[in-house]
Structures are given as C-alpha cells and as structure tokens.
Amino acid sequence: MFGRSNNFGQKKGFTPEQVKAIKEALEKGGGKGDRALRDLAMFSFGIDTLLRSSDVLAVRVCDITDRMGEIRVEFPIRQIKTKTNVVVGLSAYTREVLGRWIKASHKRAEDYLWTCSQGTTMRKQKLINKRHHSYLVKSWCRLGGVEGLADYSTHSLRRTRAAYIYKSTK
Numbered sequence: 001m002f003g004r005s006n007n008f009g010q011k012k013g014f015t016p017e018q019v020k021a022i023k024e025a026l027e028k029g030g031g032k033g034d035r036a037l038r039d040l041a042m043f044s045f046g047i048d049t050l051l052r053s054s055d056v057l058a059v060r061v062c063d064i065t066d067r068m069g070e071i072r073v074e075f076p077i078r079q080i081k082t083k084t085n086v087v088v089g090l091s092a093y094t095r096e097v098l099g100r101w102i103k104a105s106h107k108r109a110e111d112y113l114w115t116c117s118q119g120t121t122m123r124k125q126k127l128i129n130k131r132h133h134s135y136l137v138k139s140w141c142r143l144g145g146v147e148g149l150a151d152y153s154t155h156s157l158r159r160t161r162a163a164y165i166y167k168s169t170k
Contacts, residue, residue: 034105
C-alpha cells in the first residue's frame with residue numbers, strides 16, 4: 001500500500017508542527033474507533049521515550065506502572081539491540097493518554113501495551129509487530145498531512161525528541 005521504494009537512508013524526525021498536526025488528527029478520532037486512542041498513545045510514547053520500535057513493542061503495562069497501577073514519570077527498560085539499561089521519561093500528556101488507552105482496552109499488568117484489536121480477550125489479541133508499526137507511522141503521517149512519506153519511519157519517532165534536545169542544548 002505504501003510501497004517500499006526510497007526506504008533507505010536516514011529518516012527525518014518530526015517537526016513540532018507535524019507532531020501537533022498528527023496528535024490533533026488522532027485526538028479527533030482520525031483512526032477507527034478505539035484504535036485512534038491506541039495510535040495517539042503509541043505515537044506520543046514513541047516520541048517521549050526515544051526507543052527503537054523493537055523496544056516500544058515489547059513494553060508491558062507493568063513496565064510503565066507502579067504497584068497502584070499509576071503510570072510512572074520514568075521507568076527503566078533494557079534495550080533489546082544494545083542490551084543496555086536506560087531510564088526513559090514520559091510527559092504528563094503521554095501519561096494521561098496511556099492511562100486512557102489502558103483503561104479503554106481493559107489491559108492488565110501482564111499485558112503488552114500495543115495490540116491490534118479489542119474484540120477478543122487480551123490473551124488472544126495479536127501483538128503489533130515492526131511491519132505493522134511501520135505501517136501505522138506512515139498512516140499517521142498521512143492523517144497529519146505530512147508530506148514526503150518516504151522520509152519518515154518508526155525511527156522518526158526516536159529522532160524527534162533527540163532533535164529537539166540537540167537544538168535546545170547543542
């Protein structure tokens with residue numbers, strides 16, 4: 001559907017205007033039903049955490065919540081590719097959207113955050129894989145009116161916050 005041409009080379013991070021446009025489109029229900037809430041949470045989570053797609057997709061509810069079920073401001077994670085432990089932070093906005101997603105999808109502590117559907121029990125839900133994650137990023141770009149789809153990928157989520165930090169601190 002989106003093609004595989006121009007799939008090589010360094011991907012761009014999203015500009016603040018693009019992030020705002022994508023979030024606004026998803027907040028207005030720019031997906032289908034509850035998927036828009038999942039997509040909004042996933043988009044915001046990807047930007048906040050600076051994690052690779054493989055790490056984002058491996059997160060479970062218990063990884064980001066405390067014993068009371070509250071979403072943490074920061075949480076530790078072991079990166080799959082590098083095997084290094086990092087502590088990542090979540091903005092107030094991302095925590096709020098994640099809380100809504102977890103509640104709407106009836107997720108338990110042991111459940112993965114990112115699943116494909118809500119139509120079945122959590123144990124039977126299909127996990128989002130890297131290819132589907134890539135498809136979602138392209139669809140979010142389309143939804144937010146981002147041009148040059150070939151310039152954006154799941155890695156663009158990782159690069160976005162890093163670019164903001166670098167721009168402000170050099």
